[in-house]
Amino acid sequence: MTWITTLVPVLRQAWYRSTEMSPMAQAAAVGWTRTDGRATLTLAGDWTLANARDLAPAVVGAAAMRPGDRCLIDAYQLTALDTTGALLLLRVFGDLPPTLDAADVQGMNAADLALLRLVIARHGRTVPPQPVHASVSRLLERIGGAIVDAWHQARELLGFVGIMLATLGKVLSGHRRLRLTATVFHMEQTGLDAVPIVALLTFLVGAVVAFLGATVLRDFGAEVFTVELVSYSFLREFGVLLTAILIAGRSGSAFTAQIGSMKSREELDAIQALGLDPIELLVIPRLLALLVMLPALTFLGMLAGLFGGGIVGVLSLDFTPAMFIGRLHETTELRHFWVGMTKAPIFAFLIAAVGCLEGFKVEGSAESVGRHTTASVVQSIFLVIVFDAVFAMFFMELQV
Numbered sequence: 001m002t003w004i005t006t007l008v009p010v011l012r013q014a015w016y017r018s019t020e021m022s023p024m025a026q027a028a029a030v031g032w033t034r035t036d037g038r039a040t041l042t043l044a045g046d047w048t049l050a051n052a053r054d055l056a057p058a059v060v061g062a063a064a065m066r067p068g069d070r071c072l073i074d075a076y077q078l079t080a081l082d083t084t085g086a087l088l089l090l091r092v093f094g095d096l097p098p099t100l101d102a103a104d105v106q107g108m109n110a111a112d113l114a115l116l117r118l119v120i121a122r123h124g125r126t127v128p129p130q131p132v133h134a135s136v137s138r139l140l141e142r143i144g145g146a147i148v149d150a151w152h153q154a155r156e157l158l159g160f161v162g163i164m165l166a167t168l169g170k171v172l173s174g175h176r177r178l179r180l181t182a183t184v185f186h187m188e189q190t191g192l193d194a195v196p197i198v199a200l201l202t203f204l205v206g207a208v209v210a211f212l213g214a215t216v217l218r219d220f221g222a223e224v225f226t227v228e229l230v231s232y233s234f235l236r237e238f239g240v241l242l243t244a245i246l247i248a249g250r251s252g253s254a255f256t257a258q259i260g261s262m263k264s265r266e267e268l269d270a271i272q273a274l275g276l277d278p279i280e281l282l283v284i285p286r287l288l289a290l291l292v293m294l295p296a297l298t299f300l301g302m303l304a305g306l307f308g309g310g311i312v313g314v315l316s317l318d319f320t321p322a323m324f325i326g327r328l329h330e331t332t333e334l335r336h337f338w339v340g341m342t343k344a345p346i347f348a349f350l351i352a353a354v355g356c357l358e359g360f361k362v363e364g365s366a367e368s369v370g371r372h373t374t375a376s377v378v379q380s381i382f383l384v385i386v387f388d389a390v391f392a393m394f395f396m397e398l399q400v
Contacts, residue, residue: 047085259359
């Protein structure tokens with residue numbers, strides 16, 4: 001007899017569903033009945049989003065007529081149920097116990113019953129967001145979070161620099177392979193392709209520095225010192241600084257985008273699966289290319305800046321080219337040139353390290369690639385300017 005009582009509700013629900021005349025959505029209905037002195041809510045049709053507008057008035061009426069005692073749900077005529085229908089059912093009852101069983105719900109299939117239980121369990125758990133008010137504690141919290149993030153980024157950068165130096169040492173000692181083809185390719189990308197923009201920018205800045213210097217020094221009758229102003233500024237600072245900033249924005253961002261795109265396409269996982277070292281394969285060629293090409297571009301930037309200053313001197317200060325070159329040769333010492341060139345490899349190492357590290361930190365989406373590319377440019381330029389200031393104070397103390 002037990003199996004008969006279990007089978008009857010199933011056959012009854014199957015009969016209701018077999019009598020459907022169309023595969024289209026069935027009109028939903030709801031109503032109260034009395035069975036053996038107990039209130040029963042009868043559900044019929046598709047309780048889905050498609051019928052929500054038509055079902056809403058009936059739900060409101062059923063909620064108003066709900067008796068106070070415990071009710072039974074008759075779902076033999078229920079043909080479909082989704083989360084919208086479950087929420088409408090909750091509107092009738094106000095609340096339902098998450099542990100619904102056959103004593104509470106009759107004729108509902110297992111999948112619909114599981115969905116109803118899930119909606120009941122999750123209903124009302126959403127906490128509305130609290131408005132964030134500006135305050136001193138909130139400001140201090142954000143400052144502390146920024147400091148912690150900066151500390152974590154500094155640790156990651158130092159660790160990545162250690163890995164780069166270890167791998168570079170193995171490559172130079174012959175324990176790892178030097179990817180010469182990749183290195184030459186990146187030398188062309190970071191060096192030769194950047195020659196026009198570096199030469200043009202430094203030429204224009206040299207002309208502007210010479211023009212401003214001549215304008216100010218003319219009031220003191222010391223226009224001739226414009227040559228020293230241009231030579232000192234470009235040999236010591238502007239030549240290497242402008243070149244490094246350009247390379248950070250051009251090549252450092254390219255390193256991040258290239259490695260980040262490879263990570264988003266899971267190419268880095270494929271490289272590791274083949275037993276290859278991504279640092280050796282991707283980072284070292286880019287590092288060596290920058291270590292070679294940034295000093296060369298710095299030298300080109302120095303020449304272009306001096307040439308721009310010489311053009312302004314010839315056109316505005318009535319200097320002849322021979323006079324400008326002669327005074328440049330007489331007053332400029334070679335140590336200023338070496339001070340500028342000493343910074344170039346350090347800046348190249350910083351740009352390569354930050355650019356490659358941010359590429360490895362990409363999480364796999366296009367939005368992440370863009371975010372880390374922007375972070376790479378900002379961090380590279382920041383570190384270049386900070387280290388340039390440190391070098392300036394260091395050489396000033398040494399009186400170099």
